[in-house]
Amino acid sequence: MRKYNVAVVGATGAVGSEMINILEERDFPVNELTLLASERSWGKELEFKGEPYPVKVLDENSFEGIEIGLFSAGGSISERFAPIAAQAGCVVIDNTSAFRMDPDVPLVVPEVNPGAIGQYRKKGIIANPNCSTIQMVVALKPIHDTAKIKRIVVSTYQAVSGTGKDAIEELSKQTSALLNLEEPKVEVYPHRIAFNCLPQIDVFLDNGYTKEEMKMVNETRKIMEDDSIAVTATTVRVPVFYSHSESVNIETERKITREEVKDILSRAPGVTVVDNPGKSEYPLAIDAAGRDDTFVGRIREDESIANGINMWIVSDNLRKGAALNTIQIAEVLIREYL
Secondary structure (H helix, E strand, O other), X not given: OOOEEEEEEOOOOHHXXXXXXXXXXXXXXXXXXXXXXXXXXXXXXXXEOOEEEEEEEOOOOOOOOOOEEEEOOOHHHHHHHHHHHHHOOOEEEEOOOOOOOOXXXXXXXXXXXXXXXXXXXXOOEEEOOOHHHHHHHHHHHHXXXXXXXXXXXXXXXXOHHHOOHHHHHHHHHHHHHHHOOOOOOOOOOOOOOOOOOEOOOOXXXXXXXXXXXXXXXXXXXXXXXXXXXXEEEEEEXXXXXXXXXXXXXXXXXXXXOHHHHHHHHHOOOOEEEOOEHHHOEOOOHHHHOOOXXXXXXXXXXXXXXXXXXXXXXXXXXXXXXXXHHHHHHHHHHHHXXX
8 A cells, every 4th residue: 555644733732642643543554754843842752653753843844745734733823834735735634724614625524525525636625624513414414314404403512622732731720729629720711611611612703603603503514515404503611521522403304203313323434322211321421532433322302393303422522523534534535536
């Protein structure tokens, strides 16, 4: 098998580190691996396949000879460097929101719309969706193909790792402080996150929604390739380290039963059904952490409308919600297009 020169941009971050792990786990055909980050990370080394790799400082000349660039260093970095990388002949798979709604950039979840990857040729960039959107559409696309979803109402319960390493550390320190009857420091979020829920992820927009909520609305329609789907979202940060959970209500054009949904999802790629109420078996954030699948349970018919279904969707936000989805895109890219 041909091997490829791969760069990880933002290699020392939570998602970048996970990308390196998954490249190794899935035995991605890496020829040369280049790890890139800001000057703050200069001198660090990260391990890949038992060997130390130096972290280099990202600059305009970083992409000579690089064939695939995995970006997760923030939107402003992607806006500046992704076009530079593409111009150098590198195919960029970007994990930020910088290009997601660009009509010339495909927004891809491989289980849902792998055919869109071919559009990368327009700008040399493929966008990785928002973590909370990814796990939802993995579960909903098979249902949409069967019964056509008209409306989605979603409330998310998102882990602090979605914000990065500083947020993970802050939750740990705040929890320890409170348990020791000390005053916790609040730095990453606008309020204390330990033993609390924050109904704000990202900034508020003029319509009263947050940017995160509107990402879910717009990205879902683009990925599902159906602008007719009505979507409304409420996104909440909760004191959990890893894995996002979502309460999702859908309305379909035709009646679909709980058993039909369970059957559809039990055969869907990337989905594991955990739904045994009698034994209190349903998806849990702690069980999804470190695993690749999207887990679905609490599947039940909505008794308030004719064609409604409720479900609970859980997935590791650093894996399927970010790093794994990025590398799955790269796998399709090298198999079908490069």
